[in-house]
Amino acid sequence: MDDRRKVVTFPFALYFSPVLYLSCWAGVGLLGLMLLLLGGCTSVDASTRPDPNALYRPALKSEFQNDLDLFGPAPRYTISATLLPDELKLIGSAVIEIPNTSRDPWTYLIFRLYPMLRHYGGSMVVQGALLDGKPATYVYVNENTALRLDLAKPLMPGQSVTVALTWRLEIPRWSDQSAVYVLFGRSQQMISLPLFYPSLAVYTNGPTIGSGQWWLLNGTERGDAAFNVASLFAVTLTLPSDWTPVTSGVEVARDELDGQTRYVFVTGPSREFLVHASPVFSAISAEAYGTRVTSYYLPGTEAAGQAALRYAVQALRIYSDHFGEYPFTEMRVAPAPINFRGMEYPQSILLGVETYTRHRDKLEMLVAHEMAHQWWYQIVHNDPVSEPWLDEALAEFSMRLYMENVYGDAQAQRLVSQRWIAPLEGLRARQQDTAVAQPVQAFLNGSQYETVVYAKGALFWDAVRRTVGVRRFERFLQNYLRKYRWKIITTEEWLDELRQLPDPAVLTLFEEWIGELPPK
Template sequence: MRLSRRFKSLVIVFGILFLTLCFQFYVEYPPIQRASGIWINEEQYNLYKIQTVFDEGSMTLKSNQTITFKNNFDSSFENVYFHIYPNIFKKKNNVPFEEGDMEFVYPNGFNPGWIKINNVKENNKLIYHKVMGDGETVLRVTPQKAIEIGEERTFEINFEVKLPNVLARMGYGDNTVNITNWYPILAVYDQQGWNLDPYYAIGDPFYSEVAEYEVTIDIPSEYILATTGNIESKKEKDTITTYKIKTEGVRDFGMILSKDFDVKGVKVEDTTIQSYTIKGEKKEVALKVAVDSLEVFNRIFGKYPYKQLSVVACNFSLGGMEYPNLVMIGDGLYTMEEDFPLEYVIAHEIAHQWWYGIVGNNEVTEPWLDEALTEYSTLLYFEEKYGTHIKQQIQEKMIKAQYENFLDLKADRGEGIMRSLAEFDNSLEYSSIVYSRGALFIDHLRQEMGDEAFRKAIKEYYSEYKFKNATTENFYMILQKNSQKDLKSTFEEWLNVKIE
């Protein structure tokens, strides 16, 4: 989730809704995308080993990465492709922001960021590589010979990243350094081939497989680190601290640094939840919401499988953003008088740990699948914590109201919820259709199926597709299996897809 205009336009709604809660206790069908069915062994995860040094003076990361690629597919490969997202920040006319957001994300004026690929090696020998794609955000690597079915290859990529002065997913502000989408990450290969989509300004343009990571980072000792994965060791020498981090199987890897973090943690079942706040602002509130969110989602979806979860206040102007084991929360939410906006965004981002993090999907071609389910999961959080009447008020006064307000500006063209990022004109349209109408669709399915069948289906969906990438068809099949009613026409009407 990345909120821009949606976040700004809903702040007023949040405040009005909070006061209400206090008084009550608080056309043609496109074909549906099918599962690839091309995996031979989907339990063999690729392994990333990254050594990086953060230089505060130049705001750069000097890095060396080895990636072990296992050909678990049914074809050989002449080339392997990676996304190199930092290059989207290189030129002002390419940055992934709408024009109306530029003054907020670049408060000090445009500042470039980039990734430079110094060399790529295989077996200690240089091999050919090419930087390509829209905004130079794709890296093509040509191995010494084709990678045959079942074969394993290891590539070494030496690279440098310049972090931009921007209040975004990757960048830095006055208090935090946000290091996300920063390293060459393997593109997904599926029945469509290699997925090399550009970095869109709308939505979350990411699609990745679960992998394992072993990361070593050197940072100045006055910084505190929040990270994906588990910190295995921490050693200080002179003014530098070296962290060694290992993950348990995740689909991305992010880190946040700050000299101003106040950290408070608590253990919930087998997971340590840590709240990173800037100078302690609302640290108890944030931690309580994180604990409640984890407990609710563990109960209604299935258990969170990782050892840690970090909720991190960031210099981030666009609301919130999810990464495995780590959620970014815009620091502006912590300084609001009311707690409701902070609670809503934290609950939403933690729900993303299930829908995107554990159960993945193509967020470029099927963004509704994780965002609509996550938005509705946020409603379920409020329902479980405060009662059905609170859930209904939020749904009516915020979710439904936003969609109806959007229709006042622009009539629904009947295209349905399921469309790719490229098919949305702006973030307002995207959030109104994908988040708001999407959540209304999930609620409609719940009413059609009945509460018990719906909850059973969501648990089964999580169990069946955790650590995998799911499609709309997968979601439909699980819900239909658990429903006494035929859901085909409902899916076709709301999503505007053809169910075979």
Template structure:
């Protein structure tokens, strides 16, 4: 057979076979595809990476950065113009917020405390975006609460990135709110100058506003990276730890500071500060004071050192790498995470009251900073316990007799006097429910006496076990009175509702 004829027949036969196969439903084999590569996870920026904040912790407590469930991360670049009248802070803020509630959120609320009535200042927003989109804004609580409408609902467990640009005017010689948001005597105090995420509770966002004689902050534990640019001759003291400082063209310096897990971030700056330092174990303890106040500044440092030792032994480890105590033109003393501000008068006329105030404010590092609470509506939970805790400072430093005397003079006497004058009151009330003259005797006095009497009832060893367990149970979290009562009853094995009602929920 000729090759050409064979070839034609072979092709025809092959076509017939293929056609029959197609009619029978046969399918050609699918080609083999190479597996797709696994996408590489994009790491978060450093300010959203928990490991970044280990540098602000003791080595023994560095893993605490992993204990916070769904924390908020703040990145703030702030530029201080001290020559403006009044001084101004220009800020760019990025906030990474995770919805840890059980509710899908349409808005996120921030507290804008520079807008608090009476300050005469403002936090003026220039730009706000969520996930890069412009958003609607609405204000509540006399301008101190900002609602940011999200472009898309935020389900539980999901996160959103928000960007803000704003400027803040700082009041001059301002005594409102203890004077901690103020520029006076060449000292700049920037308490709550930034946009702070509000707390979302079961019934919605908590937007309560405290009067001037109460602490305003109710906040979840978060992480902060703050870059503050100031004149080169200013010393900057903040919550957390300074990790970088660089001089810029134009005679300014940028300080980069990070926090551990903290629920607030305070800044104090001045070109007048003198510094003394010491250590408690691996904790760096700093005292900043004005020229001419070295003796008082170093005495304050010693009080803070002994307080830190006493409370670590009594309640648990202070986990941060440093603690600062700063002289400033304020009223009395005010606590912040990792930082205590003390009034100038206590350096000019240092005495027993100064010692007590330092012990009280350092105790707040446990009760408010690490174990948080609603300071506006439930102020006794941290103030009463901090005032009572001073008894451990005095017992550790001087012995029981001196501790009893200090507790009587600085704590119990004010309550006893108010009671004799017919001004007894219920301890569990919001700040605004108290007249200014009654707030101290009832919250700082009667509430602290409750703990004193509880120690008498249960014994010192049992009460210390209660406080240690309460600290570990609510560390970096928010506490309510029921948490304290629950732990106390479990540890003591006693029912304490009646005792609690008598002291905290009742008045004669």
């Protein structure tokens, strides 16, 4: 495709042990093969110690590659997966280097098995686990949505452990009607596989040493379910050559054998790694601020595919100008079996098939909302089950910036009245208005959840901007992005940021729109 594919940096292999380890332990992926060949090389001169982040750099634009050096120790996943679309199976193995970045010693690790969530409908069986090369014991917990792996000795803060896992995944097959909403599985000649691998749970420090906890909440269809620390991924994915993958990261190598294509992808800091694929995708690309944006589309929807590309390019530029530049070399937009809804993943947004056809009028707003999640979810992350408002309200508000910049103030004002004010007034007329800052399950139904968290949440952001002024508001967002880059934010931390604004009226706005102020 282009020269970026040649950039896998070989000397890296000589001391990135998990990769070598994977190639010996779990069969030779393409990445492993390349690295094994290097295993025979001579030793490395200590004075020219290779760059530990070299493998991941192609995922980021050159001016953001420094993020890899600055963001501190993070899980590193080296995954090898084979997708068998007709058998509805995925066979996977991973070597995961896990640093303990908490304040507590860890006596066990928790991996989330997201395909086991009821609304994902998959079935994941872990077949083996090694801890630093030795067989490890593990049990399924939390209604089989998590795996607990006991550590031979406590992992102290600052220490790392290497876990190797093998698993099999049964992929659910759903109806081929365009009205289905399925985040995971096969439908309409597409397979969506977010979180097809065991994903290290988020560990949150408690008020005192030793009181932290692994995150074990199970999200539902109403909101998002995945909560992850920013991690690095190197993924070897094998699938039939006629299937086109849509993923996170950037492709750095590809080879083909007997009708199967093996791709290698790497990411920069990333909340998860998406695999989505179809044998009938076509694609078109454009450039935006040094990022290649690719829009995939199904047969007969080329015009909508082109429109989606245009919207995504516009959104990427507008949000880069207002929040801070989009840091990755790739961004993708693709249809998925999620009717007229959208879903965000790192470096990819998926849009319901019906937004390319009968709900074409929703396509632009959906792209504008989902693209904003590349900042509010992927760069700054939050618990999507307990505090969904943190990313959703801001992603929704971001649409206003998109509208102002593309169509002008009058159209943006129409968005505010029609999309936010009208539904909120309807809710108030039914006496169902409630606080924005609540967990997903606290809302009566999907309609109340969406109107309050999205529309009312966006109106709050709009009120803050009006109160503090556009320039100060944008500086606030830019500082927020810089300070919490690749981190996880809570409502309390977010409030501390809000308090930095020199206008106490914003706290009144918070109480008026979002919820009670917690005691300081």
